Each structure stands twice: as C-alpha cells, then as structure tokens.
Amino acid sequence: MPVITEIEDLRRIYRRRVPKMFYDYTESGSWSEQTFRENSSDFDDLYFRQRVAVDMADRSLNSQMIGQDVSMPVALAPVGLTGMQHWDGEIKAAKAAEKFGVPYSLSTMSICSIEDVAANTSKPFWMQVYTLKDDDFMQRLFDRAKEAKCSAAIITVDLQLLGQRHRDLKNGLSAPPKLTPKSVANMMTKVQWGMGMLSTKRRFFGNIVGHAKGVSDPSSLSTWTAQAFDQSLDWDRIREFRKMWDGPLIIKGIMDPRDARKALNVGADAIVVSNHGGRQLDGALSAIRALEPIVEAVGDKIEVHFDSGIRSGQDVLKALALGAKGTYIGRAYVYGLGAMGQEGVTRSLQVIEKELDMSMALCGHRDIKGVDRDILMVPKGFSDGWDQEPPAA
Numbered sequence: 001m002p003v004i005t006e007i008e009d010l011r012r013i014y015r016r017r018v019p020k021m022f023y024d025y026t027e028s029g030s031w032s033e034q035t036f037r038e039n040s041s042d043f044d045d046l047y048f049r050q051r052v053a054v055d056m057a058d059r060s061l062n063s064q065m066i067g068q069d070v071s072m073p074v075a076l077a078p079v080g081l082t083g084m085q086h087w088d089g090e091i092k093a094a095k096a097a098e099k100f101g102v103p104y105s106l107s108t109m110s111i112c113s114i115e116d117v118a119a120n121t122s123k124p125f126w127m128q129v130y131t132l133k134d135d136d137f138m139q140r141l142f143d144r145a146k147e148a149k150c151s152a153a154i155i156t157v158d159l160q161l162l163g164q165r166h167r168d169l170k171n172g173l174s175a176p177p178k179l180t181p182k183s184v185a186n187m188m189t190k191v192q193w194g195m196g197m198l199s200t201k202r203r204f205f206g207n208i209v210g211h212a213k214g215v216s217d218p219s220s221l222s223t224w225t226a227q228a229f230d231q232s233l234d235w236d237r238i239r240e241f242r243k244m245w246d247g248p249l250i251i252k253g254i255m256d257p258r259d260a261r262k263a264l265n266v267g268a269d270a271i272v273v274s275n276h277g278g279r280q281l282d283g284a285l286s287a288i289r290a291l292e293p294i295v296e297a298v299g300d301k302i303e304v305h306f307d308s309g310i311r312s313g314q315d316v317l318k319a320l321a322l323g324a325k326g327t328y329i330g331r332a333y334v335y336g337l338g339a340m341g342q343e344g345v346t347r348s349l350q351v352i353e354k355e356l357d358m359s360m361a362l363c364g365h366r367d368i369k370g371v372d373r374d375i376l377m378v379p380k381g382f383s384d385g386w387d388q389e390p391p392a393a
C-alpha cells in the first residue's frame with residue numbers, strides 16, 4: 001500500500017490508474033485555466049498567525065451545515081461522471097462520506113442514479129440539480145430526490161452553458177467512452193479500471209437516460225447540455241424551482257454580493273461561493289478572494305458555504321476563518337476515488353481532517369466552531385481595492 005500523506009499523492013496515483021479522458025475531465029479548467037489555477041494558488045497569499053502555549057488537548061471538528069451534524073465542515077461537492085472515475089463511483093463516494101460523517105452531494109450528471117445511491121447507503125445525501133428547460137424533468141428530479149429521502153437540494157446556477165474545456169473536446173469526452181483507436185489504446189493500459197467497468201452495468205448517465213425527453217445523444221456531455229440546459233434562466237425561474245422543493249435549499253455558484261442577496265430573496269437556506277472549480281468563467285476571481293465580501297453582505301442572514309480550489313485542511317481552515325460555515329471538496333476527493341475507490345475517498349477525507357485539526361490547534365484553537373478571522377493575516381486588497389466596486393444591488 002503506498003504511503004499517502006497529502007492529496008497530491010492521491011492525484012499522482014489517480015493519473016496512472018484512470019483513462020486520460022476522465023483524468024483530463026477532472027484536472028481541467030475552462031479556456032486558459034487562469035481561474036482554475038488561481039483558485040488554489042490564492043490560498044497561499046493568506047497566512048496563519050501561529051500561537052503558542054495554548055491548551056490544545058481535546059479538540060473538536062464537529063460542526064453543522066444547514067442544521068445537519070457533520071464530523072467536520074467539509075462536504076463532498078457534486079461531481080459529474082464520478083462513476084467513470086471508478087466503477088460505481090457515486091455509491092462508493094457516498095459510502096465513504098457516510099462513514100466519515102460528512103455530507104455527500106450527488107450530481108444530476110452522475111452515472112449511478114439517485115435511486116441507486118439511496119438503495120446502497122443508509123444516511124440521506126444531498127441532491128444537486130442543474131437548471132434545465134424541461135419543467136416535467138425538473139419536477140420529477142425533485143420528486144425523485146424527495147422519495148430517496150435526500151436531506152437537501154443544491155441548485156447550481158452557474159452553468160446555463162458549459163464553459164469550454166479544450167481537452168474534453170479534443171478527447172471526445174462521453175459516458176460511456178466512445179471507442180476510438182486512441183481511447184482504446186489508452187484504456188488498455190488501465191487494466192483495473194477496465195475490469196471494474198466491465199463488472200458493472202452503471203455506465204450511462206443514470207439520472208438522465210430514460211428520464212429526459214428529446215435528448216438525441218445522452219452520452220455526450222456537451223451535446224446534452226447544449227440541448228437541455230436553460231440559457232434563459234433568471235431569478236423568477238429559480239423561485240419556481242424553490243416551490244418544487246420544500247426541503248433545505250442550497251444555491252451554488254455565487255461570486256457576487258448582489259447575486260448572494262438575490263439568492264437570499266428566493267428563499268435559499270444556504271449559498272455556495274463557488275466558481276465551479278474554475279470550469280465556467282475563466283478570468284473570474286478566485287473563489288477565496290470572492291468569499292469575504294459575500295459573507296459581509298449576507299452572512300448574518302444566510303449560511304455561506306465555500307468551494308473551489310481546496311486541496312488541504314489548511315485551505316479549509318482559511319475559508320472558515322474568512323466566514324464560511326462549511327466547505328466542499330471536488331477534485332480532492334475525485335483523486336482519491338480514481339486512485340483507490342471508496343478507500344481512496346476515505347483517505348482524502350482523512351488527509352484533510354488531520355491537516356485541518358492540527359493547523360487549527362497550532363493557531364491556538366480547540367473547537368472549529370470558535371475559529372474566526374483572527375487566526376489569519378490577510379493582505380490589504382486581498383478581496384477589495386478594485387478600481388470599481390460593484391454598485392449595491
């Protein structure tokens with residue numbers, strides 16, 4: 001068994017074990033990938049204040065996200081095609097999250113269906129919903145989530161159209177993968193992955209195939225999003241979705257205080273400050289820089305969550321210190337899943353937990369709920385000082 005000490009170890013193993021098409025799908029941002037890179041590198045501009053001779057025994061990372069108990073404030077983010085990274089990937093990731101005591105979010109674009117994940121887990125998970133044109137499909141998706149006892153819905157609002165990732169187009173990304181001489185040659189070198197995939201029937205978009213009308217090629221992500229996603233989405237429509245789901249609602253993909261206020265007004269219980277891991281608007285600010293002004297605008301009225309760029313427990317701690325009540329990891333757990341299935345997701349969570357716990361202690365805290373901005377040194381102009389501040393909404 002390889003010694004895993006950091007998330008990067010898992011990424012390296014993942015890269016060796018999973019076909020290039022699916023590795024590239026994860027490890028890409030849109031266009032020049034500036035936002036993808038800066039999402040992580042901007043964490044380096046924030047420094048911790050080291051404190052000493054403070055009692056650090058008996059520490060706790062226990063917390064709550066949308067009123068639900070979590071063993072640490074780190075959820076698994078919704079990630080499409082997870083079941084292509086590892087056979088039955090969504091079920092395995094959900095099981096790892098359940099055992100660890102953190103929320104699992106299932107993507108609309110998952111391979112295992114809502115029903116399948118529910119049948120193979122025992123705790124409720126969160127259902128992520130994309131905003132599609134087809135009202136019947138949307139209502140059924142919420143109803144299916146309700147029947148599966150999902151304990152929250154996440155509406156992702158930053159993907160009315162799909163940001164271009166060059167490698168996905170060049171690789172002809174699809175689920176199941178299209179067999180070209182190049183993709184077959186590459187897959188032949190991933191024996192464990194190939195055997196695993198042959199051992200399962202779950203190789204199509206499980207929430208879509210057989211549920212969505214008028215989709216001519218459901219295997220192609222780009223064709224499907226172009227056909228089905230609602231480019232005319234507005235806040236009135238989001239209000240309609242709010243009516244379709246009476247449980248806790250999280251709105252994901254907020255990067256501007258004005259949009260945060262709008263999410264509050266449609267009755268969301270939480271928002272996720274997120275730029276989709278740098279996969280949508282390239283050239284947008286890193287999410288960690290966008291976080292604090294949003295917390296200042298709405299943080300006393302709505303729970304503010306954060307994702308995009310987290311690769312360590314230190315990153316989680318910084319986001320919490322800037323006011324996030326909870327965080328999500330995307331790639332950091334996909335690396336683990338692709339590297340070693342359910343065990344790999346557990347390893348990712350363990351790495352993050354240990355880093356979070358020890359860094360919190362070295363900043364002089366014993367309880368994650370008591371961590372605040374005081375543990376950080378934030379450079380002037382980290383989140384503001386732009387030539388032009390946005391007008392108030």
Ligand SMILES: Cc1cc2nc3c(=O)[nH]c(=O)nc-3n(C[C@H](O)[C@H](O)[C@H](O)COP(=O)(O)O)c2cc1C
Nearest residue numbers: 026077078079080107156276277308309329330331
């Ligand atoms: C491979 C991949 C697929 C994703 N699919 C979805 C999705 O289906 N729905 C969604 O809301 N977000 C999706 N996201 C965005 C994640 O939920 C999350 O915002 C992002 O991964 C956070 O950035 P990080 O990967 O740097 O942690 C995806 C991200 C990745 C990397």
